[in-house]
């Protein structure tokens with residue numbers, strides 16, 4: 545049976561997608577170097593599906609590691625999550641980001657082509673829209689980047705489009721994620737950031753569980769309903785389902801597909817705090833702080849193209865996002881390092 549290679553499959557979005565793929569009957573192999581994850585996530589997915597998961601521990605920048613995967617398995621397509629994703633770190637370590645994300649993707653595509661595998665679904669980001677002139681955001685909006693992380697995503701999109709121009713046998717889907725949050729409803733897998741979280745939802749969750757004293761709300765003077773930043777939070781299980789729909793349809797596409805995965809609905813920071821307090825029954829103390837450099841006021845998707853071409857739309861609302869984040873956080877206060885006898 546043909547396999548799907550899932551690069552970065554031990555990470556936050558990858559592990560949720562692997563779970564859904566296996567539940568749907570797909571045969572997969574994870575390829576990860578664990579630079580931002582642990583094998584514990586895979587162990588927990590194995591427990592959920594009651595099945596051993598194939599794994600190649602390797603780096604997407606290594607031709608040898610990738611070739612080992614193609615020599616071992618009959619790989620038909622790739623879902624490519626592997627990459628570095630912290631904006632601040634990318635400013636401090638641009639070469640590391642370009643090497644991992646851009647060079648890693650080039651190496652992956654070279655090895656794929658050499659092995660006759662020409663189907664790839666790539667994790668892009670709403671960050672490629674920069675500061676959009678209007679919302680909701682359509683795929684046709686102009687793109688820009690203000691930091692090496694965002695630029696690496698834009699470069700990879702362009703590289704993949706050039707690859708298609710050079711060889712029309714390639715099937716390429718670029719999925720632009722908005723703000724992934726939440727966790728599988730089992731509460732056993734979830735987002736496990738290293739150190740102090742940069743993103744809002746894990747910071748709120750860690751504050752609610754008592755690991756952080758208070759949330760700093762970055763700016764309350766934006767032109768939004770309550771002055772705080774508005775984002776399109778999307779449940780990670782909905783996001784994972786978007787990948788399944790793309791896998792099912794990829795053979796029918798005869799151009800590079802660029803698709804937003806968002807809900808089409810924006811929530812402010814303070815709306816997220818209130819929703820999380822309701823879902824968890826915990827207080828989330830916060831203080832208003834200065835704006836964060838590089839932040840924009842409002843960002844949310846027009847998801848109608850995903851509905852049209854992937855027959856996909858987000859199903860889960862803000863309550864479920866908060867409940868599932870809370871279940872994961874409260875069961876695993878220290879993420880995958882937590883002692884959990886019942887998991």
Ligand code: NAD
Nearest residue numbers: 552555556557577578579580581603604626627629667669
């Ligand atoms: P994550 O860090 O949890 O997962 C990425 C995985 O890739 C990790 O398991 C890491 O160990 C692995 N990896 C990194 N570099 C590698 C390399 N050189 N070789 C092999 N494995 C490597 O991140 P995530 O949140 O699951 O994000 C997955 C993808 O989606 C990333 O490409 C990210 O840029 C993109 N994305 C994420 C978000 C978000 O908010 N989480 C938003 C938009 C796009």
Ligand code: UD1
Nearest residue numbers: 631669671742743744747760761762773774775813838839
């Ligand atoms: C950030 C990244 C973006 C990336 C996205 C998803 C930056 C500048 N942008 O975007 O490139 O694609 O994550 O990974 O880092 N907030 C607080 N307090 C906090 C954390 C966040 O008030 O402690 C606010 C932010 O100002 C923003 C909202 O919460 O208004 C969401 O922030 P975050 O989760 O970091 O996502 P993005 O800013 O959308």
